[in-house]
Amino acid sequence: MNKLFVGLVLFLSVLFFACQKEVSFELDGTPAQGSLQEDGGGLCLPKTVNGSYVAGTALVPATNTITVDINVATAGTYNIYTDTINGYHFYGTGNFTANGMQTITLSGSGTPLVQGNNVFTVFFDSTECDITVQVLPAGAGGPAVFALAGAGGACTTPVIAGNYIIGTALGSSNTVTLSVNVTTIGTYNVTTTAVNGMTFSSGPGTFTATGAQTIVLTGSGTPTGTAGVSNIPVTAGTSTCNFQITTTAGSVFSFNCASAVVNGTYQAGTLLNASNTVNVNVNVTTAGPYNISTTSTNGMVFTASGTFASTGSNPIQLIGSGTPVAAGTSNIPTPGTPSCTFPVTVVAAASVTWKFTVGATTYQGVNDSISYDNTTAPPLILVDHYGTNAASDLYNLAFLDIAGGVTANETYNSNVNLATTLANAGYFYYFGGGIELEAADPTATPGVNIIIKVTSHNTATKTIIGTFSGTAHDYTSNTTKTVSNGSFTIVYP
Known part of the structure; x- marks a missing residue:
């Protein structure tokens, strides 16, 4: 089916683009890489919403903002944005000059249409999280x-x-x-x-x-x-x-770091979860309550709270949070006097260039072949890539940019009928793992749509990063499946 899609695209490009003006774009620099911080349930951290939101009242970008935390793995330019809900959205652009945890403010734009709670999805690199904004009824924008x-x-x-x-x-x-x-x-x-x-x-x-x-x-x-x-x-x-x-006066204690037992797997770019703990003995000289938090190291923090009922050696369990930035051994410093460190080994990020989720299952793998055709019918650009995984599943994602450029924030819909409508178009196919999904033009797969979004395009490194989500037809069950959290990274020849 995709060959027919590509053939149709190329045919239409010759037919329609002879009279189209070419669109140029400027390179904004090397895109940053990293991950949005979330609470393990998909909610953004710190999920701070600033300003008042009133139905029918235009947002003020300087005061209507949200803040999110980013664990920066590679410094560079960034473009962080949300989807548009109820007539408004949030965005932020800039440049990360250093790796590590950063707090970013996104400015609001647009006018809320009706009152209610709006759940926005924030996108950065290949990660996303949700944040809720409450919109007041019209006329209720003043102080309570x-x-x-x-x-x-x-x-x-x-x-x-x-x-x-x-x-x-x-x-x-x-x-x-x-x-x-x-x-x-x-x-x-x-x-x-x-x-x-x-x-x-x-x-x-x-x-x-x-x-x-x-x-x-x-x-x-x-x-x-x-x-x-x-x-x-x-x-x-x-x-x-x-x-x-x-x-309270609190307890007095020191860590016995030699006793530390580190549990769980630590992988660069992967959010820590409930399995990431450290069991360690603490020498208590004054009993009482405690709140323990280690200094953030390589994107990770370990915490514990409670009460030491007695002096002497007491076992505690530290709970890990955050996202490791880089592979290697991180020495985590402990509070108390004297201080000591315990080692946490972080393995390299998994080699994944595409992934998406259907239901409770995440499918992911690496690219096998990539094409970037900007010569057949300029200014049209056709990006097409295939991939597989360890199970030999087949993945294919393609998109057509009718004006050329393939610039950040451009979107491509699979439900575009190029025979009647000249617009950016996309295509998605996956076979394996008990499913066979396709989202093509409405004559082939009516009633479904995959939306592909480019988040960055670095022409110097020939790297395109983006997301995709929506619905696709499953030929195995003859039903419509929801595809979420899709992401891809393409390095074209």
Whole structure:
């Protein structure tokens, strides 16, 4: 089927492109490589949404933003973007000058059409993650009017989470949930003043309904002073109440790094999961609670929290998070006095140049043959590549750029009928693993569509990186299958 597709494309190119103007493009530099950071469930980290989003109100790129974390494996130019949902989207371009963890702000553009929760997919390199933006109803873009429960005294039934240890920095687990009564929907941002080194903030948020609601304040800073109760005043509008944080002296300990047992597989570019742990003994000289976090090393952090009930040798388990950047042995430094290190061996990234997911199964492999035809009917460019894997499955992805260039952010739909419509077109085929998928023009596979998107094209290295997703016809079951998380890297001759 793809030969027919290619033949049709070439025929139409001669027929239609004789009168087309050639489109030029400039090389933006070597594209960066790396991975978006997500929580293991597909949600972006830190998934911060800034600004208010109101139906019918155009976004302001400087204030309507989202932030995401990127683990940069190869520095270079980047183009990070989302899909367009409900009339708006987010994007960010720039240049990474160094490897490692980076936080990037994406600017919003467009106008939300209706209120509701919009789940955006963020794309970078061959990775993606999701982030939710809440859109308020039209006319509700101003600040909310609300009062704290217990105003004038103690906050009503605050929910305190996390350990508060003198000299140990607060983190995302240190939260306080407060009850409020909303009389006018809108935006809010609540921050306390610093007390004994601690500050609590909600960050920007929105109320979409009146009545009883809750807000969550996250702690920051490092508790100081002596252990005991700290009264934290919080103000919202004209209402003020107080909640109490109990700090402790915390434990005193040092690691026995020689006892460390590293569990799980660590692979460059692959997010750590629940199997990536380290069992290690700790010598405790003062019992008490602990919050342990190692310094980020090669994209990895190991954490543990709890309470040491006794002095002496105590076993703990550190939980790994993050994404290793490079292969090799990483020496992870531990907190405590004296400090020591334990080694974590990171293996090289798997040799994968294409992959996609159907249901719970991910199919992946390497390219076998690649063609980049920009001479048969300029300015038309036809990119076509085949691949296989260890199971000898057959993969084929092709796309036609009618104006030439194959530039970043261009898309190619497989459901284009080139016999009637002159537009960028794509093609997808896969055979193996119990499925035979195809997404071609609507005369061959009606009712399905694979959308191919180029995320970067480096003409100096002849490298095209992109994503694809959508639906394809499965000849094995005679049903439509959803294809997600597709990615490809092509180095053409």
